[in-house]
Structures are given as structure tokens and as C-alpha cells.
Amino acid sequence: MTDVTTGGDPGAAYLIRGVRVVGAEPTDLLLAGGVVAEAGHGLAARGARVVDGDGLVALPGLVDLHTHLREPGREDAETVESGSRAAALGGYTAVCAMANTSPVADTAGVVEQVWRLGREAGLVDVQPIGAVTVGLAGERLAELGAMAESAARVRIFSDDGHCVADPRLMRRALEYVKAFDGVIAQHAEEPRLTEGAQMHEGEVSTRLGLTGWPAVAEEAIIARDVLLAEHVGSRLHVCHLSTAGSVEVLRHAKKRGVRVTAEVTPHHLLLTDERAASYDPVFKVNPPLRTAADVTALRAALVEGIIDIVATDHAPHALEDKECEWAYARPGMLGLETALSVLLDVLGERWDLIAERMSRTPARIAGLAEHGRNPAPGVPANLTLVDPAARRTIDPGEQASRSRNTPYAGLTLPGRIVATFLRGEPTVLDGKAVR
Template structure:
């Protein structure tokens, strides 16, 4: 295993120092280090962060390898500075059995670019009718701890209660896609002034807020862990704030696109801007940003959702919702939060690793810890070119936008997965 000496690097925004990686761990962090056997990386102007962790990634395999594979999605993640991702269950077949989650887990190990932690389905086939094999998935080689029907809401309150009770036995988490389906039937975008003007059926904010309100009450009653996926409205923030004040065991995520893009993007009728939940208003964005800084929203999660060309480049009404996110998430965070390195490390690495129970991830570079880290050049501004992305899909809403920050290197247990901004394999 090659040793690496990173010189004059800022660790999470601190004063420049040297960082030595050896035998898969951070061996030393001290100015003036010397290691004749190590490969030297000039870290001048770079910031070292704990490897990013994404709690919400769609890798599509098995079933839609035309849109993404575990390998291609892992490569995109590494290029985005990630060392671990949680792969959502809406594959084909659905990841609702021990066999499927173990398949995804093994594919991630074979790719060797990031740690791929499967998310198990809450219900069989995501149908919302009966619980999936939660215990078998938890006991499998993949050791699943997060369960979600993402893309579908667990709308039945009795079933949601049973799921929360079941996972409590092994400190699992139910990650809810908060959408009351009876309020969003036929919806195409956020319900508001823009949807009225465009004549598109609206997706009301209350459809999200009502489910979150119900589920925090259920989680409080059961005493179990609830995670809310892709929070998108100011009203949702207030429900979460009140729940946390009462001590409910609830965490929440926001996506990069919900921190940056508004529903006005739909005026172009470009389906790349169609996503679920939909892009909201400027006032919602302001509330989400404030909640992220405050900690009411715990993490940034990408909801990386690759789609094949035929599923996106069509009429708005028929396009599938979803956007790419892994390779641009840190840049959006820098654009929205500025170079608040400790906050970025907290929201994109430490806290998501803690929620997912990913040992060895989300730990700041320090002597003796696993060398899961990324090096960022904050001075670079890059223009996003879809053809240059590692994902098999091209549905990025940031095409030709110029964003801050460039991932220079990513290390997974001391082995580089990205060097000089390029994937190693």
C-alpha cells in the first residue's frame, strides 16, 4: 500500500499543515513532516475534509443499468468527494430481500470506489401493503440499517407505525418520502403562481407537511428513529423544529437542488427541472438554508437520480422526475453556504455517517483514523459540462453553470480513488 504525504493542506479550514497517509490510516498530522517513501501531493490552497457521505443515492442497479450502475455511480460519487453512499431500494427487482441488498453491497465492494451501503425497502415491492423482510436485511452481510420506499410514501399510518416499531429492535431508521398521494395525483410541479400560469397541476406543500407531521407523532409515540427525505418547504421546517424541540428522534435532509433552484425553472418546460418533491419558491429556499445552518435540517443529501435519455428528453408530463447530484453537491454547498468548512463537514460527512452508522466515515483527518478523506480546491470555478460527468446519465440541472470548488483527490481507506481531479480506475 502506497504512502501519501499531503503538504501544506488545511484540515477542515484550519491553518496549513502536513498530512501523512500510511497503511490505510492517517498516520500523522503535523507541519514539517518528511516521508521519503511517500508519494507527495502539494496541498497548498487545498482543504482536506472527511470523505463525504450521501444518505440518498439512486444507483439503479439491478434493473436499469442503462441509466446507472453501481460502478458508474460509485465513480461519480468518488469524483464528487464521497467515500460512502447509501443506495436506495427502488431498483428492479426492488431491494426488499436479503438477496437483493447483498447483491448491491457486493457490487459496491467489487467496484471499490466508495463504500456502498444498501437501503432496504420498507414494504414489499414498494407497494405500501405489507412490510418487507426488514430483519433479514438487517441480519444480512449488507447489515442494512436504513429502510425507505423512496419514490413512494408509506402512506398507511398503521404500516408506518409497525415499521418504526420493528426497526427499533436494532436501532434502525425509517426514511420517509413525505408525500400524501391523494393530494398529489397528477401533480407536475409546485402548486403556486407559476403552476397556475403554466396550467400545470400543482403539488401542494401541505402534501409533504401533513405526512411529516403525522410521522413525527408516530415516531414520538413509538420512540423510534425517523428520517425525512428531501425536505422542500418552509412549513416542513416548522414541523421539524417543533418535533426536535420536543425531543423526537427525527433527522432530516435537504437536496442541493432544493437549496438553489426555484419553481420558476419550470417555465422553460425543460424536463431536467422536473423532480419529486418539486422545486419550490424562493421563500422556501430561504427557510431551507436557514434550517440547514441552524441544524433543524441535519444534512445535505443528493437524491442523485440518473435517468436514461428517453425518460427525460420528452414532454414534461411524461418525463420521469429526478436530477443528477453526486458530482456537483459540494460545489452547490459552497455556493450556498460559502467556505464554512466545519459546517460543510458536519452536514455532508459527520452527521450522515452517524445517522447511517457507517463506522470509519465522517471522521475528521487525525492520527489513527481511517484515511477516508477528500481534498478540495475552493479557488477553482468550473463550468459543468454534462458530457464530462462520470454518470451514465446526463440529466443535470446545472449544465453550463459555473460553480465553485473542484475535487482534487479522494481517498478510501488510504487508497486514492481520485487523483488530480480524475478517477483512478
């Protein structure tokens, strides 16, 4: 990198020399006017700031379909601004903010508030997700149409953290959003099978004496909902899929042509329920960490395309919500600043696959037309530059999130985000946030 350590210059052109676009042969990229103005060899642009791309890979800006930004209501854990900064440092140019805020994002007013806070921060595009039901209570539908018609243009709805357990209500939601090609994103958990659950139900939970969260609680809801989606002809998205059995339900549904997509988190691709043996609440998450066999099945399904995308389920928590006994700890883990490194660790340098699962497909699902496009002339300049040769040891104290509940503390992972550009403006340079 050269001459880019003092921060971005609004409106300036940037010339990235010798970067490998999605792992291809080195080329130059000129970013100007919010787009990739030119791509080729030996480019020159008077006055452009030069970025040395030697050894770097350019990816379309990452898109996260599942982020908890906590604002409004829990600004002690995260704000839209701090979460946006964490996302930019992780290579993201767009995130979808979940609805379990306080107040819940179940009205046009609240989703517009989150959307405006994202625009004010200006670090990533923040696309709010609206609640399916009022107050996430699972009793009556929220204002889906009003949120869809608001300035935020909500297209994804989820009660994440709570399952829409009533099948009649789930059917009504699927029918409602079909009118504007919306998506219902389901937290698949049959609550009557997980009451009091502390971790995955299996050999480890038996050994530790902790109440188990059975895999069938997830699989049963997914099976029900793909049937409902097929009946209605609407779009269903499965949040944080975590079991081998869920993969098979999804495989069968896709063979039948059901309009269903699914996500897997980085932590479910890397960590297993054995981590609970430490009783460290940082490893408490919902759905819980599963077995090594589940991890193997999830990785294979991601490569095959049965699982469509990687989503972080970035879930920041204040210290008092995690530094307590396991039983009382809130479930959830940080993910935005480490997701790409985990994927590189799991998949290796399969750049096209990574771009598909972490950018192109999530952008399509969310309807974010400016995102998820390989850097090329005329394309909005939303991209991230990665140094695949770098390795870094994760230090929670160095992360931008207001919270510290990362499950990767002390781990050494591959890859480093060198720069992130949002519509041609740098949000990260030399691995540091520009503002």
C-alpha cells in the same frame, strides 16, 4: 499537486503537504496502512508519494444518505460502478443506495448483491438501503430483520419514490426497526393530494397551466410521522425536505425531543419553481422545486441545524426518460458530482458546517463508523481534498454518470475536487478518477 497524475499505487503511502484540515492552518498528513498515520509540520516518509496541498482544504470524505444507483434493473441509466465513480469525483467516500431497483431491494439477497457490487467497484463504500414494504407497494412489510442481519447490515429502510402512506404500516415499521436501532426514511408525500401533479402548486403552476403538488402534501405526512415516531420512540428520517412549512413541523418535533432527522438536497437549496417555465424536463423532480421563500427557509434551517444533512437524491435517468414532454418525463436530477460546489455557492467557505452537514452527521445517522471523522492520527483515511479557489462550468458530457440529467448544465460553480482517498487509497487524483 505533484507526481500524482498517473494513478494510484495500491498499498503506497501518501504524504499530503500543507493542506488545511477543515479550513484550519496548513499541516501535513501522512496516509499509510489505511489510516492517517501522522499529522504535523515538516513530515517525511521515505517512498511516500507526495501530494502538494497548498491552497487545498481537506474534509472528511463526504457521505450521501440518498443515492439512486439503479442497479439491478436499470443499468442503462446507472450502475453501481458508474455511480460510485461519480460519487468519488464528487468527494464522497460512502453512499447509501436506495431500494427502488428492479427487482426491489426488499430481500436479503438483493441488498447483498448491491453491497457486493459496491465492494467490487472499490471506489466508495456502498451501503444499501432496504425497502420498507414488499415491492414498494405499501401493503406489507418487507424482510426488515433479514436485511438487517445480512452481510450488508442494513440499518436504513425507505420506500423512497413512494410514501408509506398507511399510518398503521408506518407504525409497525418504526416499531420493528427499533429493536436494532434502525431508521425509517420517509418519502413524505400524501398521494391523494398529489395525483397528477407536475410541479409545485403556486403562482407559477397556475401561470403554466400545470397541475400543482401542494406543500401541505409533504407537511401533513411529516406531522403524522413525527407523532408516530414520538409514540413508538423510534428513529425517523425525512427525505428531501422541501418546504418552509416542513421546517416548522420539524422544529416543533425537535423541541419535543422526537428522534427525527431530515435532509435537504442541493437542488432545493439553489433552484426554484420558476425553472419549470422553460418546460425543460431536467427540472422535473419529486418533491418539486419550490418557491424562493421556501429556498430561503431551507437554507436558514440547514445552518441552524433544524435540517441535519445535505443528501443528493442523485437520480440518473436514461435519455428517453428525460428527453420527452414534461408530463411524461421521469422526475429526478443528478447530484453526486456537483453537490459540494452547490453547497459552497450557497454557504460559502464554512468548512466546519459543510463537514458536519455532508459528512459527520450523515455518517452517524447511517452508522458508518469509519466515515465522517476529521483527518487526524489513527483515523481511517477517508478524506477529500478541495480547491476552493477553482471555478468550473458544468458540462454534462464530462460527468462520470451514465446519465446526463444535471440541472446545473452551463452554470459556473465554485470548488473542485482534487483528490479523494478511501482508506488511504486514492480513488481520484488531480481531479480525475484513478480507475
